[in-house]
Amino acid sequence: MIEVQNLVKHFGPIRAVDGVSLVCQDGEVFGLLGPNGAGKTTTLRMLATMLQPVAGTARVDGHDVLRESTEVRQAVGVLPETVGLYGRLTAREQLRYFGRLYGLADAALERRIEELLTMLEMADYADRRCEGFSKGMRQKVALARALIHDPRTMILDEPTAGLDVMSARSVRDFIDRFRQEGRCVLLSTHVMSEAERLCDRIAIIHKGKILVQGTPDELRQRTGEENLEEAFVRLVGEE
């Protein structure tokens, strides 16, 4: 579970995140929807303990991101905005490396790697070096990396950005599956239709502030627009 209250982050004079509050329950997919530069990535990075908030509080599974960052890191699986892999390592070697960093070892680690390779259908290229992998293959390795320690909470930054139709679809299927498994999923996207399809609840974020949040139906009701994209354009345009 992720609980965020009045989270603030400045970069110099820029208020990248300006008082964001939200709660994402276990078994729920929560979408941060907003244009580029709205503060989505900065919010997610604070929750993943990469950046430190200047005000407000955030807890992941009850652990404070500032004071208990080690526990938070152990609890959360992160898919960063840029999916980078070590080109000279094989997919399996990357997973082994990150598994060890999360404290897994030996047979348990190898078993977990096999599980993920099967689940993500990566067995074919598990022992190939990652340089030259397609975007879809890379995204799978990155997803497996985020899942290596079987985290209850997942933070996914633009999980389908830049993927082809089939790869994007399979990533969306995995997110559905995470929900069924009872994980708490917080993701960001700038694609309306994706948010509508994937998320139980959505927060529309703009210039560091959450304009509105609720289920897709609630958002439609509140804005009086049938189409979520229209609702989004109206909300963002009013600012």
Place this chain on the structure above:
Amino acid sequence: MQTTITIFRKEILDTLRDRRTLYAMIVAPLLLMPLLTILPSHFMVSQMKKQEEEHIRLVVVGGEHAPELVAYLEGTGQVEIVEPPTDLEGALQEGDIPAALAIPADFAEAIAEERPVMVTISSDASKMASSMAASRVQMMVQSYAQRLIAQRLAARGLDPSVLTPIQIKSQNVASEEQMGGSFMAMLLPMFIAIWAVVGGMYTAIDVTAGEKERGTLEALLVTPASRLQIVLGKLLAVITTSLSAVILSVSSMYFSFRFFPVETMAREGEKVAFSLPPQTILLIVLVALPLVVMINSLEIAICIFARSFKEAQNYIVPLQFAVLIPTLPLVMVPDLAMPFVAYAAPIAGAILSFRDLLTGAASGAALALTVASSVIYAAICLSVAVRIFRRERVLFRAA
């Protein structure tokens, strides 16, 4: 600790699969330095020998005035007398002939009257072959003059030894090993410093700016590994590549000195032997270790600022100069005397200690000062690197 080892092992695996690292860590230190230092001097020696043995195509102008001298020159077997060309100066400048000897018309008369006479040897001093030929001709003319002196002294009933009342014999009290040590002291400190920087350079860039460029840094930062563990793991990997480069370059240099003695370095009659007792090697390693840690920490601290591999390479160039400059005075003035405090100077202190160890002039106090100060510098650089690695503004500089 386990996490640091995990990171260290991954970085080593990763870097060993990188051809750039392999080149900087193994191939270059093993081959480049011996090739750069030994080949040219061998080439020079063989070139000089060749020119010494070559026949000189000598133009003699006015040879008819001194038939005895011309016969003497020909008698040495090193000279081939050729006809004067129409444009003598031009032929010299073109390199057609290496040297010319002009004999005045009153040569025979002057010799007979025992008054000084001047001959002219012309050459083009901008050409090595020409100036060497000229000096050889000059030596031959001088030895002909020596013969004349001997004849004149004999005519007066004097022994030629009256002209050399004092004879000088040079004696070198340095042992063969000391001679070898002084040669090594000119080059090895520089090698150690250079390869400490260059050997670990690619790894240092790859584990910092490289992570940023590939976009792998975020995934690493969200793992439970602490910033200190990450920096230590990466530093260990850089130290490993850096140290292997240092060790390989020094040993390849040492063995090339040993097995291909450099003739140009020693003056005639001097003997040179290269040997490093285990105790000296141990002390060199003791001084080199903190130096390497310090340089590698600096590399990591500098490179983490960069957003890309290329940018990091630009940042690291000044460091190469900073390390190279203190080594230069020793190459030029090998026995430069420095005050005691100089042994505490960063980098330069270690360079001085390497020299002293190689020449056998090391004092325990100076060594202790160097090692202690280097350890402090290394600790400072390491803490700077860790501090920089904790700064989010550095880690998330927009690409």
